[in-house]
Each structure stands twice: as structure tokens, then as C-alpha cells.
Amino acid sequence: xxxxxxxxxxxxxxxxxxxxxxxxxxxxxxxxxxxxxxxxxxxxxxxxxxxxxxxxxxxxxxxxxxxxxxxxxxxxxxxxxxxxxxxxxxxxxxxxxxxxxxxxxxxxxxxxxxxxxxxxxxxxxxxxxxxxxxxxxxxxxxxxxxxxxxxxxxxxxxxxxxxxxxxxxxxxxxxxxxxxxxxxxxxxxxxxxxxxxxxxxxxxxxxxxxxxxxxxxxxxxxxxxxxxxxxxxxxxxxxxxxxxxxxxxxxxxxxxxxxxxxxxxxxxxxxxxxxxxxxxxxxxxxxxxxxx
Amino acid sequence: xxxxxxxxxxxxxxxxxxxxxxxxxxxxxxxxxxxxxxxxxxxxxxxxxxxxxxxxxxxxxxxxxxxxxxxxxxxxxxxxxxxxxxxxxxxxxxxxxxxxxxxxxxxxxxxxxxxxxxxxxxxxxxxxxxxxxxxxxxxxxxxxxxxxxxxxxxxxxxxxxxxxxxxxxxxxxxxxxxxxxxxxxxxxxxxxxxxxxxxxxxxxxxxxxxxxxxxxxxxxxxxxxxxxxxxxxxxxxxxxxxxxxxxxxxxxxxxxxxxxxxxxxxxxxxxxxxxxxxxxxxxxxxxxxxxx
Numbered sequence: 001x002x003x004x005x006x007x008x009x010x011x012x013x014x015x016x017x018x019x020x021x022x023x024x025x026x027x028x029x030x031x032x033x034x035x036x037x038x039x040x041x042x043x044x045x046x047x048x049x050x051x052x053x054x055x056x057x058x059x060x061x062x063x064x065x066x067x068x069x070x071x072x073x074x075x076x077x078x079x080x081x082x083x084x085x086x087x088x089x090x091x092x093x094x095x096x097x098x099x100x101x102x103x104x105x106x107x108x109x110x111x112x113x114x115x116x117x118x119x120x121x122x123x124x125x126x127x128x129x130x131x132x133x134x135x136x137x138x139x140x141x142x143x144x145x146x147x148x149x150x151x152x153x154x155x156x157x158x159x160x161x162x163x164x165x166x167x168x169x170x171x172x173x174x175x176x177x178x179x180x181x182x183x184x185x186x187x188x189x190x191x192x193x194x195x196x197x198x199x200x201x202x203x204x205x206x207x208x209x210x211x212x213x214x215x216x217x218x219x220x221x222x223x224x225x226x227x228x229x230x231x232x233x234x235x236x237x238x239x240x241x242x243x244x245x246x247x248x249x250x251x252x253x254x255x256x257x258x259x260x261x262x263x264x265x266x267x268x269x270x271x272x273x274x275x276x277x278x279x280x281x282x283x284x285x286x287x288x289x290x291x292x
Numbered sequence: 293x294x295x296x297x298x299x300x301x302x303x304x305x306x307x308x309x310x311x312x313x314x315x316x317x318x319x320x321x322x323x324x325x326x327x328x329x330x331x332x333x334x335x336x337x338x339x340x341x342x343x344x345x346x347x348x349x350x351x352x353x354x355x356x357x358x359x360x361x362x363x364x365x366x367x368x369x370x371x372x373x374x375x376x377x378x379x380x381x382x383x384x385x386x387x388x389x390x391x392x393x394x395x396x397x398x399x400x401x402x403x404x405x406x407x408x409x410x411x412x413x414x415x416x417x418x419x420x421x422x423x424x425x426x427x428x429x430x431x432x433x434x435x436x437x438x439x440x441x442x443x444x445x446x447x448x449x450x451x452x453x454x455x456x457x458x459x460x461x462x463x464x465x466x467x468x469x470x471x472x473x474x475x476x477x478x479x480x481x482x483x484x485x486x487x488x489x490x491x492x493x494x495x496x497x498x499x500x501x502x503x504x505x506x507x508x509x510x511x512x513x514x515x516x517x518x519x520x521x522x523x524x525x526x527x528x529x530x531x532x533x534x535x536x537x538x539x540x541x542x543x544x545x546x547x548x549x550x551x552x553x554x555x556x557x558x559x560x561x562x563x564x565x566x567x568x569x570x571x572x573x574x575x576x577x578x579x580x581x582x583x584x
């Protein structure tokens with residue numbers, strides 16, 4: 001199940017980080033033996049929608065510059081958790097969160113926190129590619145324009161498209177509609193759109209689930225090249241994908257002990273440990289395909 | 293082969309039990325429904341045929357471009373100006389109402405507001421005419437502007453509800469995408485949501501104008517004492533207009549006047565038909581664009 005190149009994830013990280021861009025080196029200098037600084041620190045997080053509790057008692061730290069994968073069966077609350085990291089759940093009717101999520105030590109759900117500012121720093125890419133019905137160029141330029149980053153816009157757009165490994169395919173048709181791109185290209189455009197404003201964190205919600213295997217491969221290669229520049233959290237249904245791209249993996253599942261099943265975090269660790277030597281029997285059952 | 297019990301599986305596959313009676317009832321219901329549909333289409337066809345047959349011979353260049361008694365140009369121009377002024381007033385408010393309904397209000401507020409709009413839409417136009425008469429004409433003077441205010445009230449719910457329906461078609465993913473980029477909501481509305489829905493909003497407006505252009509009752513009260521010989525574009529005086537002139541000519545009992553009234557009716561009906569058909573084609577196009 002675990003590909004051989006995942007045996008030493010730290011080495012993979014440094015290689016790809018250095019190969020991608022000079023800026024990528026900075027985030028990954030800390031050796032894995034040390035405790036890298038936590039970007040997110042979730043403490044006792046429980047989330048409910050109205051009367052329905054979706055997630056209970058999650059303690060999870062997300063490390064800077066790494067890729068963290070959230071895996072688990074449908075309905076286990078992994079997407080709910082991801083969307084609470086940039087407060088996308090706020091607009092869901094009945095959403096309630098207990099516990100604490102610290103972002104660089106700041107209370108994410110604190111009283112003086114502005115949602116728009118949160119999302120300025122924590123970008124998100126969704127399951128279904130959702131480019132704006134505008135040109136390819138305007139899709140990427142839209143957020144910088146609206147955030148007052150107008151200087152050097154052309155260079156910024158090019159850098160973002162190069163960063164998303166899309167530049168070579170679209171450089172001659174930047175004025176064409178983004179809706180004419182293939183699904184995989186659209187998703188890479190959405191990633192370009194997200195990194196154009198240089199966020200601190202990228203949240204990816206099953207970014208490849210609507211794509212064919214070739215496009216999926218392109219997205220995974222892209223994630224390797226973005227590692228280090230951004231802290232990445234990815235939700236995926238695809239365990240092989242988690243094994244291929246993630247430094248650390250968190251396994252969520254449904255806790256069926258109570259009256260109603262509630263999603264919770266079962267185990268988190270280095271990706272190769274989660275897949276090769278899971279500590280919790282539920283994790284082992286899931287990663288070996290015996291999940292019932 | 294008794295009707296109430298399970299039929300013998302080996303019996304021939306001809307109608308058994310009360311199936312023959314049920315088939316007759318079904319046939320009768322189908323015929324009645326078809327007849328009703330034919331009546332609706334027939335009514336429109338007869339009206340259009342009559343208007344064309346009686347009005348076509350009145351129409352020539354002089355009829356459209358000169359004043360009374362050779363033509364009805366001032367009335368056409370007046371109706372155009374009144375409808376334009378009404379739309380300039382109604383469209384921004386209507387679109388803002390639609391935005392409030394789709395982007396900002398909660399479920400409770402939007403229900404009450406939608407009911408209000410539907411009630412407003414159902415108000416008899418003579419009542420709006422009286423209202424405007426009391427507000428802007430009584431003790432003052434008749435004016436095209438007063439008529440335009442009445443027509444604006446008629447257009448308002450049509451524009452608001454029509455725009456709301458199109459705004460609801462704008463995919464949720466686009467709003468999520470712009471939210472996740474850390475851009476303030478009003479900027480998303482202005483630069484993503486509205487442009488995406490523009491085709492449908494224009495359609496709703498054209499349909500509202502088509503409906504308002506033929507409204508007679510408010511104009512009889514607000515703008516009915518005018519000089520049919522001269523072109524006028526000043527909305528703060530009583531303005532010549534088509535519906536009132538049709539009404540006056542029909543009342544006179546003069547055969548030439550009748551022909552002129554039919555001629556103007558033909559112009560009005562053609563405008564409404566072509567505007568509605570064009571608007572629907574536009575709407576279908578923008579819906580296709582939205583759903584792709």
C-alpha cells in the first residue's frame with residue numbers, strides 16, 4: 001500500500017522543496033525530529049449543525065510547510081473540519097463550534113477576528129472546479145485586483161499559473177474563457193487563483209475527486225512542488241493519494257459508541273507510520289481496506 | 293378474471309376489470325386539457341390577427357414619424373420616454389431587492405419580502421394610478437413623470453422577482469470561490485455574481501418594460517391631457533402616450549380614429565411580442581451559459 005518513496009518522507013520533502021522554487025527552501029529547514037511550528041492547533045474541537053453533531057473532540061496540530069492529509073470514510077467530518085479552518089462553515093445555518101482552533105497562536109474564532117481577513121491568508125480549493133465565468137487571466141487576476149495588489153499584475157498572474165503548472169498550456173490563450181478548459185486544467189486554474197494572492201495556507205477539499213487519473217497525477221505533482229511554499233491541508237477519499245503526497249496523515253472516523261454516530265479524529269502521525277504501522281485497530285482496518 | 297383480485301397470469305393481455313373505464317376517463321381528461329391549451333393559444337392568435345388585420349393599413353412612415361392628424365409620432369415618443377424614466381427608477385431598486393433576497397437576507401426576511409412583491413404585483417393598476425394622482429398630480433399638474441412613477445411601481449416586482457430567479461441560478465461554488473479568496477462580499481457580488489447573472493436581469497427588465505408600456509389606467513390619471521400634434525420630451529409636463537391615445541380614439545366613434553387606434557395597437561403589440569420573445573431567447577442563452 002505504501003509506495004517506496006514514502007519510506008523517508010522528510011527526504012522527499014527537502015528534495016521537492018528545493019527543486020521547486022528558491023522561496024520553498026525556507027519553510028522546510030527544520031529537521032523532522034524537532035517539533036516544527038504549528039500553523040493550526042485544534043484543541044477539543046466539536047462542531048454541530050443545528051441538533052446534529054458532526055465532529056467531536058478533535059485535537060490536531062498542522063505543521064508549517066508540510067502537507068497534512070485528512071482521510072476517513074464518508075460522513076466522518078473531515079471536510080467539516082477542513083472548512084472550519086478558514087471559517088467557510090460560518091455561513092452554514094445552525095453551525096456551532098466548541099473548543100479552540102489556534103492559527104499561529106491566534107484564536108481563529110475569536111471575537112475580533114474578521115472572516116474576510118482569515119480567508120485572505122488561508123486559501124481554499126474545492127472539490128468541484130469552480131472557475132469564474134471570466135477569462136483565464138481574469139480568473140487569476142480577480143483576487144489581486146480586488147485586494148489592491150495591482151502592481152505587477154501580469155507578472156503575478158504568470159507566476160501563479162507557473163506555480164500551478166498551467167502556464168505552458170494557457171500562455172497563448174489567456175484571454176479565452178476559463179470554462180473552455182478541461183476539468184483538470186480548471187482545477188489547476190483554481191489552485192493558481194488561490195496562490196496568486198500568496199496565502200499562508202492552502203486547504204484542498206478532495207481536489208482530484210472529479211478528475212481522471214492523468215489530471216489527478218498532475219494535481220499531485222503540483223502539490224509536491226507547492227510543498228514548503230505553503231502549508232497544505234488536503235481532504236481525500238483516496239488513500240493512495242494521501243500516501244503519495246502527504247507528510248502527515250490524520251485518520252477520521254465515525255465514533256459509534258454514543259447514541260448517534262459522531263465523527264472524530266482516531267489517529268494522526270507520519271504518513272508511512274499511519275499506513276505501515278497504525279497504532280489504532282480502526283485505522284488498520286481502514287487502511288487495509290477492511291473498513292465495514 | 294375478476295377485477296378486484298390478481299389477474300390470472302396466463303390470461304390474454306387484453307384489458308381486464310375496470311381498465312376499459314379508466315382508459316376512457318384518462319382519454320377525456322387528456323382531451324379537456326388539450327382543449328384548454330388550444331383555447332389559450334387561439335385567444336392570442338385571434339387577438340393578434342384582429343390587430344394586424346385592422347391596424348396594418350394605418351401604418352406607414354408618416355404614421356410613425358409625424359404628429360396628429362397624419363400620424364402618432366408624439367405618442368410613440370412619449371411612451372418611450374415614460375417607459376425609459378420608469379425603468380431608470382425601477383431597475384436599480386429591483387436589482388438591489390433581488391440581491392438582498394439572494395445574498396443577504398435570511399429565510400424569514402426573504403419570505404416576507406417575496407410575499408410583499410407578489411402582492412405589489414397583484415395590485416390593480418388603477419389603484420396605483422389613483423395613488424400617484426393623489427401624490428403627484430392633484431393640486432399640481434399632470435406629468436409624464438407621474439405616469440413613470442406609476443409604471444415604475446408596476447415594473448418593480450417583476451424586475452425584482454425575475455432578477456432573483458436568475459441570481460439563484462448563479463452557482464453556489466462561485467460565491468464560495470470568491471469568499472475563499474478573502475475578498476469582501478460586496479466586491480464578489482459586483483464583479484462575479486452580477487456579471488454572471490446580467491443576461492437574466494436584462495431579460496427580466498425587458499419583460500417588465502413590455503408589461504408596463506401598455507398600462508393605461510395610471511396614465512389616464514397622470515398624463516392624459518396633452519397636445520397630440522407636437523413631439524415632447526419633457527417628462528415634467530403631461531406627455532402624449534400610446535395607451536391613452538388608443539383609449540381616446542376608440543371613444544370618439546370616428547372610423548378614421550378607429551383605424552388609427554388599431555394601427556397604434558399593432559405597434560404596441562408588436563413591441564411587446566418582440567420584446568418578450570427576444571428577452572426569452574436571451575434568458576435561455578444565459579441559462580445555458582450558467583449551467584455549462
